[in-house]
Every structure is written in C-alpha cells, then in structure tokens.
Amino acid sequence: MSRIGDMARGPVRWITEDGPERDIVLSSRVRLARNLADGRFTQLTPADELCDLREKILDAARPLLGGEEAAVWRMEDLEDLQRQFLVERHLISVDLMRYVLGRGLLLGPDEASGMMINEEDHLRVQAFAPGLDPGRALRRALDLASRLEESVPFAFDEEFGFLTACPTNVGTGMRASVLMHLPGLTLTEDLERVLNGLRRVDCAVRGFYGEGSDAMGSLFQVSHSVTLGPSEAEIVEQLLHHTRKIVSCERTARSVLLQRDRIRLQDRVWRAWGLLHSCRLLSTAEAFALLSDVRLGSNLGILPGLDESILNTLIINVQSAHLQVAAGRPMEAAERDEARAQNVREQLQKAAEGDERR
C-alpha cells in the first residue's frame, strides 16, 4: 500500500514534466504487445500456469527496470481500490483489474516505463513521455522489449511479425497514442469534423479512460490503428503528423474564440475559477469540466499564469480511487465529493503561488 500511497500524494511525472506542445498534448504513450514463443496466449492458459509465467517474466524483467527500485504488483494481492487506482493512473487496463489471478504490473522507479503481465498478451510493455513525443516513448518501450527478448524469446513470424492474441495487434504489436486537451475545438463545435477526418486516416479517438469512455474534460486519446506493414518509426511519424494537424486546428479554434467570443470565454473561465475556489462538494465529472476551462484560461493568458504541472496533476488526482488512497481509507460518494473540493482548492492555491514565485 505504501508505494501506491506515495504515488497518490506525489506528482505524475509523465504528465507534469515539460514536453513539446504541452499546452495541448499532455502526454505520449507507446505499448508493445509481446507473447512468449512457446505456450498458449493468456486466455487459454490455466491460472496456475499464468502465475508461473508471471514469476518467470518478473525474474527476467525486474533487473531491467531498476531491480529493487522497481515496483511489482500481483493483481490478486491488491485491494479493489488499489487496482482502481492503477487504472486511473493509466498503468493497467480495465481487463487487468477485472481478471486478476496470475496478472501483474511491473513499473520502473520513475513511472516512465513498465509492463502489464498476462493481460490479453503475456506482455504489454509500456512507456510514457510528457508532451507530444511518441518517439521518445517508443525508444523507451522498444529498448526495454529488446533487452527482455534476450532472455525471454518472443513469438515472432517472418511474415506476420510479433504474434498477438488479437489479429488487430499483430506485426509491430504497437499502439502509440497521445493524450490531447481540445477545449477550443469543443467550444467551436468543430470537434466532430476534425475527429471524423482522423478516423478516415486510420486513427482511433477515445476518451480519457480509453475505449468506450466519454470525453471528460475535453480530453482525448488519439492513436493509430494499423500494426502490420509500416515500421514502428513510420507509425510514429504518421501519428506525429496527424497530431500536429489537430494541434494547429486547436490553436486556430482558440484564437477564433478569443476574437469572436472573448467576453463569453472570459466569463466561462472565470466562472470555472470561482467555482473551483469556492465549492464545497465537487463530483469527478464537474471537476474535469471546470479544470478543463481553467487550463484553457491559463494557456490563453485569461487567468494569471498557473503552474501547469499542478493543474495536470489535479486531473489525475481528483479521480475517486486517488482521493481515497491519498486519504488512506475508503469513502462514500458524498465524502469523496467533499474531499475532492478541498483538494482542488488547496492545489489551485499552490498553483497560483507557484506562479508568483517565478
């Protein structure tokens, strides 16, 4: 619990450190699906074999992620709340939270890279980078995967590449994605048009929690769909190309808003600011919506400049399991709303002070 407790109180590096285009792109992420050459894919493997497999992978991979400094979680040892915390942190999938026996998470000391064990594939190596920098995340993930394959041979086919449980992942086994904040396009109602254009060029758009989730706080995950054919570097180039286009659309939308609807925009931002500073009960959905407005206002200079890393951390920390883990106990919904409101007030105070010191 202590490691997770520390994480709940500390910053989230991949979302708080400086990176390219960070006003619009919060973070980049790459995951590589890999399976062991012998044996069956996870869903056909009995639980006791999954547990053995997990230990084998941990033995081989842990030294590559800082040895004793790496964090290891066996899913069946965790409480529901802790697993929920890891989902909110974008470190494990909802499936790993649901099917726990024999599943695991290995995480490097800086939280920048790690791997899910026995998800749909035996290994989901993953790496993060702040801002728009999928190339950096790819180098981290591929470096980890290639060092691991020296001791754990992966299932590979000359024609089909790395073999995965789902045919949609075969080839590179890679999914690169970026987490974007697009409040301007949401307000000018151009979002659907831009996102539909993306879908035509083999990109997928998902909400903050990935597949099937709503676009809370105007946050979107954009990723590519094709994994077989182009190389990892080509896929990243493509994703960068499309992401930069959206970034420039978002900037245009923001300047249009400022020119056309300035007072309305100012009103919206200052109202959000006022609410977050004075509310005593705050739901997750409302927190996301208001933080989105405040973040936009801060980036456009409507609000006095705020410490962006505190704002970004808040997006992660206002989530239910984060609040409860930080408090060290489970809380009912009403209690969580109260704790959330208090947390936001304190952090915003800090964000504003941080800026004055600069």
Add this chain to the structure above:
Amino acid sequence: MQCHFCNRPSEIRFTEIVGGQKQSMPVCRACAAQRGLVPDEGPAPSTPPTPLTKITLKTPWSSPRVTGHCPRCRTTLVAIRRKGRVGCPQCYRHFRRQLRPLLERVHGGLEHHGHRPGGETSSLAAVKPSRPAPREASRQQRILGLESELRRAIESEDFESAARIRDRLAAARSAQRSEEEES
C-alpha cells in the same frame, strides 16, 4: 463490398435494429473496431451480444471447407472467428492461408517491416525529436489574453497588477517581434 466509412474492402456486415427497422452496412474490421462495433482489445466480452445486434464475418472466416484445429492448442478456425482471438502462436502458422486475407483487410499492409528479435533499435534514431509546431498562434493568443487582463486590471484600478501585466505584455510583444525578424 466496400466499407461504409473508409471504402476499403469490407469483411463485416454490421446489422442493428433501430425502432423496428433493420439497418445494415458493410464495414471493415479496422473501422468496426474504432467505432466499438466489435471488441478490439481485451479478452472477448463475457456478456453475450444483445439479441438485436448481430455481427457476421464473411469469408474466409465462415468458409465451410476450413476445418481442423491448431495442433498445439486445439483451437479451431470457427472458435477464432467467434471470439476474434487467436489461441497461440502456432495458430498463425497453422491457419496462415486463412488468416492472411483477414490481416490484409485489417491492416492494409501484409508483411511485417518493423523491429525483429535481435534487430537493431538504432533505426529509431530516424524518428526525429518532436519539432514544435509554429508558435505564432499561441503567442498571439497570449498577447490577446494579456491585453484583456490589462484592461480589466485598469478598470478595477488595480494598478499594481496592471504594471506587472504591462511588463509581461511588453516581453511577449518583443519576443514576437524578434521571431518575425528571424523568419
């Protein structure tokens, strides 16, 4: 048949019943996955599909001539088709001929060109660090924002803030001017 969304060859017919009317369209697997018409990640869903929604895969998946099972994990092609998941690495080799058209439709490309076991990762040096997109728009926005902040401060007779904002505004404008001169 071509995919309703992207015009690539379709392999799935998505049928749903809306208000008692049956609606049906051809879609490719990639678009179906993107739109959540079929699960594309995670284990197959534990809940059965709702009776009003039916997804059928056309050949080669449903070809009645393909029989037999994978020698290692005993998975049949019918099971792969039903779950959308392959049983083990050997399945790909055993059903290579049947899987090939599917993979071509899903991915457009066929042969793997990326990283391989024991391969160099140095080709990745080709991925340039992200270049920043043009900053003008954002700088311009910041200036516009500061101008409004300044007006507000003056209106509310908060001259201390106004002086601070004025300095920030001057810095932003001079940065913009020097950028224009450079380009």
